Amino acid sequence: METPLIEEDQEQNQVTRNKSSVLLKQVGEESKKLWNIAGPAIFTAICQYSLGAITQVFVGHVGTLELAAVSVENSVVAGLAFGVMLGMGSALETLCGQAFGAGNLRMLGIYMQRSWVILLCTALVLVPVYVFSPPLLRLLGQTAQISDAAGVFALWMIPQLFAYALNFPIQKFLQAQRKVMVMAYVSAIVLVIHVVLSWLVTLKLGWGLVGAAFTLNLSWWLVVLGQLLYIFIWKSDGAWTGFSLLAFADLYGFVKLSLASAIMLCLEFWYLMLIIVITGHLKNPLIPVDAISICMNINGWDLMIAIGFNAAISVRVSNELGASDHQAAKFAVKVVSVTSVIIGLIAMLLIMTTRIYFPVLFTSNVEVMKEVSKLSILLGVTVLLNSLQPVLSGVAIGAGWQAIIAYVNIACYYIVGLPIGLLLGFKFDFGVEGIWGGMIGGILLQTIILVIITLRTDWKREVSQAENRIKKWGGSTGQD
Template identity: 50%
Template sequence: MTTGKHQPLLSGETHRKTDDVEINGIKDYCKEFYLESKRLWYLAGPAIFASLCQYTIGATTQVFAGKLGTIQLAAVSVENTVIAGFSYSILFGMGSALETLCGQAYGAEKFEMLGIYLQKSLIILNTAAIGLTFTFIFGVSVLKLLGQTTTISVAAGTFAVWMIPQLFAYATMIPVSKFLQAQSKVMPMALIALVAVVSHVFLSWLLIVKLGWGLVGAAVVLDGSWWFITLGQVGYVLWGSCGQAWSGFSWNAFSNLKGFLHISLTTMIMFCLESWYVMSLVLLAGHFENAEVSVDALSVCINILGWAGMVALGLNVAASVRVSNELGLGRPKTVRLSVIVVALTALLIGILFATVLLVYRKQYPAFFTNSQEVMQLVDELTLLLGTLVVINNVQYALSGVAIGAGLQSAVAYMNIGSYFLVGIPISILLGFKFDMRVKGIWYGLVSGSSMQCFMLLLMVSRIDWNEEANVSGDRIKQWGCDIGMKDDVADANNY
């Protein structure tokens, strides 16, 4: 099978073929599975690398802040986790609407629509960022309301004010990233992230340690690193590297913002419910006796889950791009193959991670804590942690499939049912009623995620991909605008 120009070209593939994949026998299936795996990793590899670099930027700042003192470390950690984390989850969720729209439009060769969608998303996310600035400005009061001590609240709240520029970097970078991902332009993003993380480490040492700027230096470097990534990606787009996908700014971006806002909000709900679910379980752990050990053990496990999640996030991005591109092109059989490949890949990677955790269950907790009590509890939770890594990997991959197909609303409802009607009640019941403490919390987390994964599997297995390919053009028109679409939707459906 050869690829279209909307796909990454593989070795030996040099021209376009719009026919859907045809598989006759095991030999054909193995060949197509191999080619689809290469396309998947062409997208997922750089996406994983870029995510790890961006994750490292925040972690590096916390390391250098720790050299200043415990209060400074707490200030950076709390601001990054609570205030910035809350805003990022909202903006990331809203910006992920572009994975559906840009991906399907690019597959259908409605290239002029991508720039319109990008501008719509920039308008919506930067407007949302203006509203979110109040959580930064009044960070001290917000943190006190959440139960933080006055000392930590004041330090983190002051640091949050310095981090307002980062908020608008998020609001600009996220849509541009999704815009580039839809076109499989992931390698430039990875290279920009690499330069950013290397310079971030050096500048953090220079301003925080060498010049003694303290938290002000940490804020300046962190803001600067995120804006470097943002301007690097924007510059890549404006340089003309995206062809017809970017033809300049247009007033058409202001048309039908209400329709575009709808999918942005449903995607936001889908992402936020999951992150808030985990956050709520950490807060629950703080109500046990000897809460410090419980929270620390849960935090170590969630930290491990976060690093594993970078790989899962890359698969999520790759799945959404492959599915949306192929639906836009009108190739349902290729979509089915893509879904199978990404699901099996996610499952195997999850099993690999879980195996490593189980083999080194006595050793890895020492990298995070010196407390024997915490290490013992983490050891006891490792089997559940490994199980959750496997489940989350598959779940993230299937969520990417759902985003590529434009089914965010259905997934949002699943999240509500799985996490807040199953996961949290089980955590409370087992943790408090049956006195299982943090183990009960973790059983609830696994139960909620298992339910979500099962429902996603059920939904994906029942999707009529022929029908989804037929309605992809209508979906683009409904959630975007009518520019260039009056006669094109019918053309897209006839591929």
Template identity: 50%
Template sequence: MAEYGGEQPLLSSVHGGCGRVLNGEDCDTEPIDGVADLAKEFLVESKKLWYLAGPAIFTSFCQYGLMTIIQIFAGHLGTIQLAAVSVENSIIAGFPYGLMFGLSSALETYCGQAFGANQFEMLGIYMQKSWVILNAMAFAAVPLFIFATPVLKLLGQTASISREAGKFALWMIPQQFAYAMMLPSTKFLQAQSKVMAIAVIAAVAFCLHGFFSWLLIGKLGWGLPAAAVVLNWSWWFIALAQFLYVISGTCGEAWPGFSWTAFEGLWKFLKISVACAVMMCLELWYIMALTLFAGYLEDAEISVDALSICNTFFMQNLVLLHMIISYTCSVRVSNELGSRHPRKARFSVVVSGVTSLLIGILFTLILVLSRKQYPAIFSNSSEVQQLVEKLTPLLGISVVFTNVQYTLSGVAIGAGWQAPVAYMSTVCYFIFGVPLGVLMAFKFKMGVQGIWCGMVIGL
């Protein structure tokens, strides 16, 4: 048991068996023979995929919809309010969230393989390790929120945006601790395919969030402080509801209760968590960097607003693809590897990739066809709406490109290969994507379109 909690969750140290999995051989799986057999197996794997992905996609839209609702109300308060919320969310809150999201992704490897190997009691121990690490990360991030205004000014944001975003950031400190509790419990439940419980909790939070946003911001006119209170409350509702579900006895042996064992081997667990964090949060840092550079352009408020609207739709689709590809692929791969079925793991990658490509194309067509309508949902400014319309084709290209990236990310997480992928992503995003985006935006006077072209190149 102690070996499985080490730096790498190697299957050879988990349990007995044929041992041939390390050579790529299955213990009990026959190869696919013929087109008919392929179609049958594709259908079977698709059912498994959608059993996981369906509720996960719904959960994703509900959770990311919390910020979308706040942005809609902030956009109708004014351009400076929308810019403040967008900058705080993408830069100040985005940095620690990216780290915490990545750190928690180690559970997809550990819990997924432990569940496949029937080491159920280890799932709860791993989740508690992750709670310790993420809460420490949340505490470490508090100064960033306290000094958000000078930090944003130092990064080159305008004084008005920095001031409003700084005020909003102070209100958003509790949200970080909600993330620290919610993310590990989410990974813990997903590894066991308990996705319906997560979806129900997210749906209730979304409905309550929409009502209180309308009441406090739209009806009573309490402005950005009310937006922060509602957003904090919604995330804490999700975190507490999932925690109560976990400890209620519904997870059986997977929740052994609180244990001091969670503090044993914490450093080894932290090392693979950091590798996960670097790999998973590079996407968020990439978007954060692009939003930051948009603040240097002429008409910074309009550029940031337009980019934030596109980022909202881009992130919604990224989450959709992440749920279908990275999450489902990592769960399927880790579960099958834990059960010593590498052929099934490989086949799930193929099914995930084909499915995600089709969904990416469909999502892009919807965006392009509605490019004259959807910007008005977020902003009353005609300049912002026109700029978003121009960015939509690039947004669609970005959506399609992500499918290959997230397929491979899911494989890496499920198999514990996070470090090599982190190196590759760093080069693609920050050696090619960001510098070329800045060059096109400022040197070739392409503005925010040049910044997004850099994003496409990086992808």
């Protein structure tokens, strides 16, 4: 009587082992697909983010005011432009990714050109923000000294604004086709050039802020030119067929999706940017502003890892939805979420264990170093939350949920997190720790809501919506 029971248990165990083996194989295959995109995308994002961060490192050894000027310009003025341009360019992640998955290659080049038209016009609209940045920064609470210095630097950085307008559509065009290695190669070469030139003109030749601006502008335009050379000369696979008047067709619907993408991402970028602005309202703000700027630099570097996964999952979801495979899209979301959280935990531990040492990279001011070390716990928590939240935003971009997520961001960040941060920072006198701690609450709430939305998604319905989107923006222009 026992033998059949034993055999049945053995069979069940074997079935369980087989299922586990199949699952592990599927996870391995999906991880490989994700890392093939995420690895180069992370490297590219880190290299490009490091252009501004390295500029701050060199300027930090010129003087405290100069560091504050570059930090505020990078975080507030250029940060606003970066958020708008990246956000509007992210509409291409939805459209190019789904068109590529559906095999409609020639529309990718048309989409990129439409995005160029929209983003270059947007850049022109943003120029006054750079020109009139000193009074705007004072209005936001920065001291006159920091505002004037940052305003001068902002004027010199206008060429970077137009580089953003061309760069982000190019990146989304290449990412949708999984041609991420060329972006990584170009960014790596430019980063090396940037480090050498920054040392030479900022410190060795003593050009200070002028040298920093010259090098940063040049580096961003080298990134754009390197990627364009690849697209125009070496390889297009039918995705680039030359300039076309179709770039000016169907712009209204394209602008709507671009604006929804911009609002979604800008609300996230500006949220952390506001920490620096609000800190400028504290008594004796120079040390806190420098300290929080350094922490935002570290957070920004770590955020580039999450942005790499954001790009990877956006490509995977949009490609699979375009190919009508809802199961593959859903599975990709699960794998990338677990992977990013593990990386976030590792990054948090690394920050906690090196909190005494890493401030030396950015400043020689002892007071600033101490303040940075105090803020490292909050930095670690932010890094952990930012390991998952941008990934879920990438899912939203791949599926085309930008408008919904924009409302979520407004509620969590600006109705909950920001008021709590102001209350803790000023009313209860917790200073910069209170400001940042309250705003972390907004990030936590937003992450929880994004998890719920993702878990409740009907992926079959998303496939149908992707098909409709491709017909709407691809069908009418499918014949030239």
